[in-house]
Amino acid sequence: MDKRKGILANLILLTLGIVAVVHILPSNGTFSLKNLIARISGPCTSPIEYRVGQIDPRFNISASTFLTDIDQAANIWNSSYGKTLFTYNSEGELAVNLVYDSRQTLDTQINNLQSNVQNQKGNLDQQISQYESLVVSFNSKVSDFENQIKYWNSRGGAPPDVYSQLIQQQKNLSQEANKLNLMAAQLNQSTVSYNTQVGTLNQTINEFNTALSLKPEEGLYDPKTDSINIYFTSSQPELIHMLAHELGHALGLQHNPNNQSIMYPYATNTQTPTQDDLRALKTLCGK
Numbered sequence: 290m291d292k293r294k295g296i297l298a299n300l301i302l303l304t305l306g307i308v309a310v311v312h313i314l315p316s317n318g319t320f321s322l323k324n325l326i327a328r329i330s331g332p333c334t335s336p337i338e339y340r341v342g343q344i345d346p347r348f349n350i351s352a353s354t355f356l357t358d359i360d361q362a363a364n365i366w367n368s369s370y371g372k373t374l375f376t377y378n379s380e381g382e383l384a385v386n387l388v389y390d391s392r393q394t395l396d397t398q399i400n401n402l403q404s405n406v407q408n409q410k411g412n413l414d415q416q417i418s419q420y421e422s423l424v425v426s427f428n429s430k431v432s433d434f435e436n437q438i439k440y441w442n443s444r445g446g447a448p449p450d451v452y453s454q455l456i457q458q459q460k461n462l463s464q465e466a467n468k469l470n471l472m473a474a475q476l477n478q479s480t481v482s483y484n485t486q487v488g489t490l491n492q493t494i495n496e497f498n499t500a501l502s503l504k505p506e507e508g509l510y511d512p513k514t515d516s517i518n519i520y521f522t523s524s525q526p527e528l529i530h531m532l533a534h535e536l537g538h539a540l541g542l543q544h545n546p547n548n549q550s551i552m553y554p555y556a557t558n559t560q561t562p563t564q565d566d567l568r569a570l571k572t573l574c575g576k
């Protein structure tokens with residue numbers, strides 16, 4: 290099954306005062322190719338026996354944990370059908386493997402970058418709004434000060450005590466302006482670094498989507514070798530969904546277009562078969 294990354298990453302353009310949104314839209318995926326073979330004995334007559342095959346250590350998952358996930362995926366079908374369609378056997382024919390490739394690396398990178406970018410954006414938004422409210426208050430002080438100057442100029446000058454007070458006000462305003470400018474410079478710098486991160490994130494997503502377009506299957510059932518290969522996974526619910534999906538193929542089920550279905554061609558987290566899934570199961574198994 291396939292999965293494309295479609296995420297929104299925000300670029301902060303501080304100088305323009307515009308928050309631009311960079312959309313990486315998912316492009317059209319291709320359906321994973323499935324050669325369906327009817328088992329010699331006919332589908333669903335005797336349980337398919339699965340075993341844990343090879344696990345690439347980079348997945349950082351133990352064989353027993355992986356088996357628990359496969360059991361859970363198998364039980365989705367077993368309990369829906371009310372009969373054992375899949376069962377574990379350490380010598381079983383159907384090997385379920387975790388095969389590591391570059392997409393898992395990219396996926397991990399993307400997750401890390403995404404959380405960095407989100408944190409930075411939260412901090413920046415807060416600092417920018419603080420800065421903006423300080424600027425508003427500063428501008429009102431400046432306009433107040435200018436009105437006082439105009440007033441005294443129209444009277445041909447201020448008396449000495451007022452004059453020295455105005456000079457002091459001017460010094461304070463100038464100090465405040467310096468502080469604000471320093472803040473703005475720091476914010477600009479933070480924004481540049483944030484935008485760079487967003488650029489890296491979007492580039493990594495592009496690489497990921499390119500890798501996916503060359504090799505769209507996140508998981509694959511291969512009828513020739515009678516094995517299921519899982520290439521990468523973002524989360525445990527997604528892994529269980531993918532395992533259930535590929536087990537469905539091993540049984541002989543085909544894709545259906547309902548996006549809530551286990552046999553929907555794209556990876557999701559759903560773990561409950563839809564009516565479409567169940568109908569296909571009944572047609573296949575004849576119940």
Ligand SMILES: [Zn+2]
Pocket residue numbers: 290321323534538544553554
């Ligand atoms: Zn599929």
